[in-house]
Amino acid sequence: MPAERWEGPVDEQEAPDDRPITRAEADTSVLEQRPRISPLEDCPAEPGTPKPDAILVADQVSRTYGGLRAVDVEHLELQRGVITSLIGPNGAGKTTFFNLMTGFDRPDTGRWSFNGRPLARVPAYKVARRGMVRTFQLTKSLMRLTVLENMKLAAVDQRGERFFSALFPGRWRAQEAAIERRADELLERFKLDHMRDEFAGTLSGGQRKLLDMARALMVEPEMVMLDEPMAGVNPALTQSLLGHITGLRDRGMTVLFVEHDMDVVMGISDWVVCMAEGRIIAEGPPDKICMNRAVIDAYLGTRHDEPGYEGEGQA
Numbered sequence: 001m002p003a004e005r006w007e008g009p010v011d012e013q014e015a016p017d018d019r020p021i022t023r024a025e026a027d028t029s030v031l032e033q034r035p036r037i038s039p040l041e042d043c044p045a046e047p048g049t050p051k052p053d054a055i056l057v058a059d060q061v062s063r064t065y066g067g068l069r070a071v072d073v074e075h076l077e078l079q080r081g082v083i084t085s086l087i088g089p090n091g092a093g094k095t096t097f098f099n100l101m102t103g104f105d106r107p108d109t110g111r112w113s114f115n116g117r118p119l120a121r122v123p124a125y126k127v128a129r130r131g132m133v134r135t136f137q138l139t140k141s142l143m144r145l146t147v148l149e150n151m152k153l154a155a156v157d158q159r160g161e162r163f164f165s166a167l168f169p170g171r172w173r174a175q176e177a178a179i180e181r182r183a184d185e186l187l188e189r190f191k192l193d194h195m196r197d198e199f200a201g202t203l204s205g206g207q208r209k210l211l212d213m214a215r216a217l218m219v220e221p222e223m224v225m226l227d228e229p230m231a232g233v234n235p236a237l238t239q240s241l242l243g244h245i246t247g248l249r250d251r252g253m254t255v256l257f258v259e260h261d262m263d264v265v266m267g268i269s270d271w272v273v274c275m276a277e278g279r280i281i282a283e284g285p286p287d288k289i290c291m292n293r294a295v296i297d298a299y300l301g302t303r304h305d306e307p308g309y310e311g312e313g314q315a
């Protein structure tokens, strides 16, 4: 059942970046808003656990750099329509896993499917067309283009770019207008409409993160993968970003996001997957994951193959 929609603070975009969160904003904090019934309630909290309605399924996916096994995922299923957080210490393989799933990197081994269709060796732009998009830790917005131009660039399959279509303006003008309408709707939703014609380079760090998210939605994806969307964002805009992430889930989208802030992870996730040294070492609902021995050890640096270690995969 979808959570109540969070409308978000009305005026956070007008506020200076370092403005403290007001009491009223704190009261509407998305951190307190969770779906009441999770479709994952009956799933065992263990690595590789099957999901009732998996949108992404990965098997035996590995990626090695030199002698280093950056990703070594045996089996992972991601449930449709929920927020899954991917956590793990620095260098655990989270970004590499994102890159592999979305066609930005090639694995050494493995197969994975999205909505039941195999995705191995499908290039990134086709992965996006099939409905799975990602954002990056560092913004990919083009600073010397306007906010609107950045949005329009993110739309796929534009007819005016094809040679023959370009000869017939009537064919692409209607599509161009539709793309601009969608861009304007999204800019309004993300409260960036007043920056529409400004260069992206003039946006604050937090606004760039919002623009990245808005751009990702131009292709009307079913699933978004957000790589540290909160990194470097001030507290006022953090609330806004969190509101947008839960808003995506409430609109029926599937969200996978990498995050280091455990309060955020515990607050908005329906499910948490933890990686360490390339492997999935634990999965479960947030309240179980924060007490999971393997997760705690991974963050504290204890190796799972050390004598005396107990409890891998147990939440």
Ligand code: ATP
Residues within 6 Å of the ligand: 065, 068, 070, 088, 089, 090, 091, 092, 093, 094, 095, 096, 097
């Ligand atoms: P962080 O939380 O710090 O972003 P992460 O969990 O996303 O870390 P990755 O960035 O996926 O981890 O890196 C996993 C491992 O692979 C690290 O040891 C990293 O140094 C290594 N690695 C990643 N990309 C490359 C590359 N292009 N060449 C060589 N090694 C790489």
